[in-house]
Amino acid sequence: MKERLTPIEKINIASEFAKNFVQRWDLKAIQRKDGSYLSIKHPLTHDDILDHLKGEITLGAYVLNPDSMAHFTVMDADDETNFSGLIGVSMVLMARKIPSYIEESRRGGHLWMFFDPMDGWKARSLGNTIAEKFGVTCEVFPKQDKLGEGPGSLIRLPFGVHQKTGKRYGFIDRTGNPLAPTLLEQLKILSYPEKVQLSDVESYLPTKKPVNLPGNSIQEGSGTSWSQIKEKINIKDFIGQYVELRSSGGGAMGKCPFHDDTHNSFGVNEKGNYWHCFAGCGGGSVIDFYMKLKGVDFKTAVEDLRQWTK
Numbered sequence: 131m132k133e134r135l136t137p138i139e140k141i142n143i144a145s146e147f148a149k150n151f152v153q154r155w156d157l158k159a160i161q162r163k164d165g166s167y168l169s170i171k172h173p174l175t176h177d178d179i180l181d182h183l184k185g186e187i188t189l190g191a192y193v194l195n196p197d198s199m200a201h202f203t204v205m206d207a208d209d210e211t212n213f214s215g216l217i218g219v220s221m222v223l224m225a226r227k228i229p230s231y232i233e234e235s236r237r238g239g240h241l242w243m244f245f246d247p248m249d250g251w252k253a254r255s256l257g258n259t260i261a262e263k264f265g266v267t268c269e270v271f272p273k274q275d276k277l278g279e280g281p282g283s284l285i286r287l288p289f290g291v292h293q294k295t296g297k298r299y300g301f302i303d304r305t306g307n308p309l310a311p312t313l314l315e316q317l318k319i320l321s322y323p324e325k326v327q328l329s330d331v332e333s334y335l336p337t338k339k340p341v342n343l344p345g346n347s348i349q350e351g352s353g354t355s356w357s358q359i360k361e362k363i364n365i366k367d368f369i370g371q372y373v374e375l376r377s378s379g380g381g382a383m384g385k386c387p388f389h390d391d392t393h394n395s396f397g398v399n400e401k402g403n404y405w406h407c408f409a410g411c412g413g414g415s416v417i418d419f420y421m422k423l424k425g426v427d428f429k430t431a432v433e434d435l436r437q438w439t440k
């Protein structure tokens with residue numbers, strides 16, 4: 131950044147930039163020389179962001195905020211072929227009036243989509259669905275649906291120096307030219323990015339969480355009962371009483387008992403001990419299955435299923 135800016139101008143630039151890109155101020159991640167990140171339990175400050183923009187340090191940007199919400203989805207292609215694919219995706223999205231931004235990187239590059247904060251799993255699903263639809267192989271951020279123990283995935287905060295190459299990477303337009311002539315001008319554009327309207331991407335968004343992995347779905351207590359049931363009931367045998375299942379891969383497929391299924395939309399994963407309907411009926415543990423099938427609550431399901439664990 132140019133030194134001719136006044137200190138107040140610099141702080142304004144940092145805080146406007148941070149509005150979209152910084153999800154948490156309670157800790158920071160600093161890029162090491164090998165490109166990896168060191169997470170530091172020390173508050174992030176506007177001065178840190180200015181140091182990042184000046185190239186004195188390089189910060190990582192956490193993708194989920196402490197409430198597991200996301201302001202953006204990033205698709206990260208790490209080779210030229212897939213990066214070209216992302217530029218193609220950006221063009222198609224633009225034709226549908228869905229804004230996205232392309233950033234170069236060490237290898238390949240990133241496609242960024244900004245929106246008003248939404249659940250992390252939706253943001254992730256948006257990227258994954260687009261990648262699949264367009265056949266682009268890339269990593270999608272956020273990498274987690276929801277935060278667990280740690281602060282989750284992070285991506286290099288734009289406009290810094292990549293520690294591994296010593297280079298700065300900017301944003302480009304769809305013809306490969308810089309989005310604006312200077313990084314400062316690009317920074318201003320990205321501080322007020324055009325946002326994706328959720329109504330425009332509804333076709334890319336699931337209506338509910340696609341795979342309800344066991345553990346995620348259990349809200350109530352009875353941890354012991356749940357783990358006993360999980361350990362002792364073979365989900366394939368149990369569901370096999372109600373659904374005609376055919377073995378395939380690590381599980382089995384059949385007609386979904388929850389909708390008028392003309393395909394084999396219903397899958398059981400033996401290893402993960404969960405079921406899932408690909409037509410949108412949901413999924414989950416054996417308890418979720420029983421609740422849905424019998425129309426009973428969690429407590430009743432656990433009580434009824436307990437006999438199966440004996």
Ligand SMILES: [Zn+2]
Nearest residue numbers: 386389407411
């Ligand atoms: Zn179904």
